[in-house]
Amino acid sequence: xxxxxxxxxxxxxxxxxxxxxxxxxxxxxxxxxxxxxxxxxxxxxxxxxxxxxxxxxxxxxxxxxxxxxxxxxxxxxxxxx
Amino acid sequence: xxxxxxxxxxxxxxxxxxxxxxxxxxxxxxxxxxxxxxxxxxxxxxxxxxxxxxxxxxxxxxxxxxxxxxxxxxxxxxxxxxxxxxxxxxxxxxxxxxxxxxxxxxxxxxxxxxxxxxxxxxxxxxxxxxxxxxxxxxxxxxxxxxxxxxxxxxxxxxxxxxxxxxxxxxxxxxxxxxxxxxxx
Amino acid sequence: xxxxxxxxxxxxxxxxxxxxxxxxxxxxxxxxxxxxxxxxxxxxxxxxxxxxxxxxxxxxxxxxxxxxxxxxxxxxxxxxxxxxxxxxxxxxxxxxxxx
Numbered sequence: 001x002x003x004x005x006x007x008x009x010x011x012x013x014x015x016x017x018x019x020x021x022x023x024x025x026x027x028x029x030x031x032x033x034x035x036x037x038x039x040x041x042x043x044x045x046x047x048x049x050x051x052x053x054x055x056x057x058x059x060x061x062x063x064x065x066x067x068x069x070x071x072x073x074x075x076x077x078x079x080x081x
Numbered sequence: 082x083x084x085x086x087x088x089x090x091x092x093x094x095x096x097x098x099x100x101x102x103x104x105x106x107x108x109x110x111x112x113x114x115x116x117x118x119x120x121x122x123x124x125x126x127x128x129x130x131x132x133x134x135x136x137x138x139x140x141x142x143x144x145x146x147x148x149x150x151x152x153x154x155x156x157x158x159x160x161x162x163x164x165x166x167x168x169x170x171x172x173x174x175x176x177x178x179x180x181x182x183x184x185x186x187x188x189x190x191x192x193x194x195x196x197x198x199x200x201x202x203x204x205x206x207x208x209x210x211x212x213x214x215x216x217x218x219x220x221x222x223x224x225x226x227x228x229x230x231x232x233x234x235x236x237x238x239x240x241x242x243x244x245x246x247x248x249x250x251x252x253x254x255x256x257x258x259x260x261x262x263x264x265x
Numbered sequence: 266x267x268x269x270x271x272x273x274x275x276x277x278x279x280x281x282x283x284x285x286x287x288x289x290x291x292x293x294x295x296x297x298x299x300x301x302x303x304x305x306x307x308x309x310x311x312x313x314x315x316x317x318x319x320x321x322x323x324x325x326x327x328x329x330x331x332x333x334x335x336x337x338x339x340x341x342x343x344x345x346x347x348x349x350x351x352x353x354x355x356x357x358x359x360x361x362x363x364x
Contacts, residue, residue, distance in 0.1 A: 050117040051329045058122045062129045063213060066136060070217065074224050114325045119333070121344075153356055160349050163342055178338040194323035198334040201341070208345045212352035223359040 006046055013039045024078050030068040037061045083221060085139030095137040099146070102130035110206050114198065120205030127206070128213035135217060149222075152215035159208025166200045 013036050020032040037060030044053035086092060103126075110123030134143040167178035175182025180197025181190040188196065290297035295309055302314035319331040333341055 051119075054117045054122050058125045058129075063125050063132075066129060066132050067217070069136065070220060074220070113330055114327055116327065117329070119330055153352060156349050156352055160345055163345055167338070167342070178342070180335065191322060191324040194331075194335055195325055198323060198325060198330060201334055201338065202330075205341065205345050209348050212348045215352040216355045219355050219359045223361065 002046065006043060009039050009043050009046070013043070026072050026077060026079055027069070029079075030065055030072065033068070034061045034065045037064070083140055083224070085142055086137045091137050095133055099130045099134055102126060102133070106130065110202065113202055114195070120202035121209055123202075124206040124209030125213065128210040128217075131210075131214055132217050135221070140221060147214065149218050152211045152218060156208050156211035156215055159204045159206070159211060162204030162207065163201050164204075166197060166204065170197070 016032045016036040016039065020029045020036065023029050023032065038057060041053045041057040041060065044050075044056060106123045106126035109118035109126060110120065113119030113123070131143070131147045134146050140149070166180070166183070169184060170179050170182045171177045173182045173184045178197075178201075180194045180200075183193050183197055185193060185196065294300065299311040300309040302309065302311075302317070304310045304313040315328065315332055315336060319328040320326065323331045323335055325331050
């Protein structure tokens with residue numbers, strides 16, 4: 001039961017990272033990066049490191065997302081390439 | 082950012098969400114002795130609640146929650162709380178940051194260490210929260226001056242198409258931190 | 266003159282750091298202070314002392330908090346200083362003084 005969940009989380013992480021690389025809308029890229037962060041937090045929970053997972057969830061999915069949205073509002077909304 | 086979001090859904094949702102996030106942050110901070118969490122996570126959660134208010138309600142309206150311009154000084158105050166806790170132990174005869182030597186009467190060494198951990202967690206909380214808010218305020222401030230000197234046309238266009246994506250973009254931020262402490 | 270002084274200062278810092286590194290115990294040294302505790306299996310492991318003494322030392326059930334804030338308090342001070350320095354450097358880069 002355990003390694004299946006970890007495998008699923010890793011697949012979701014890889015998919016989210018690839019989507020964040022290839023999507024044109026930068027806001028959607030931020031959301032997928034937040035998904036990546038939250039999944040890595042879940043992976044750390046499954047490894048037993050609750051404090052690291054908590055920090056990862058708070059910083060990676062909370063503060064970094066807000067700063068990325070702020071950066072998008074300061075520049076352009078869709079990527080050029 | 083600079084001006085408030087035009088969508089009433091965002092405004093009402095953020096106004097309801099901010100006190101909840103702050104309450105969870107205080108729980109995380111004060112319960113750090115007994116469960117995962119502590120100073121850093123609580124401080125980031127408090128900063129996230131204030132920054133969400135800045136993002137959705139605009140800089141003018143969110144001055145009620147936290148005033149711009151005092152964040153950097155309070156961040157220094159947080160580091161000062163931490164360092165002076167260590168220094169008090171040093172002056173009372175122990176090593177730097179050895180809380181068993183804190184000059185507080187009526188407590189045995191384990192109780193003193195417990196209290197010292199709480200003190201420095203408070204310092205970390207204040208320091209991290211104010212540092213993040215200061216970074217946000219400086220970025221918004223510098224942008225405001227830059228766009229005032231630039232042509233007003235792209236600003237107006239940006240405000241128009243900013244309306245829809247905010248509904249998607251803001252929400253996943255607080256959901257992550259809020260869901261986690263309930264799990265254990 | 267001033268540039269050479271700066272280089273000299275940098276070199277002195279480098280020499281100081283190299284001397285400090287030379288004073289550290291070798292990696293895997295069994296006589297190092299962090300390996301003094303023996304775990305139940307009989308091997309010297311650094312975490313054994315913390316696991317045994319964390320609650321008795323600080324009367325705090327969460328062992329991670331005790332290690333972060335008490336045994337490794339200096340690291341956490343450095344971490345807080347890093348965050349504070351980041352905010353101050355952002356202030357210095359982005360703030361423009363109004364004339």
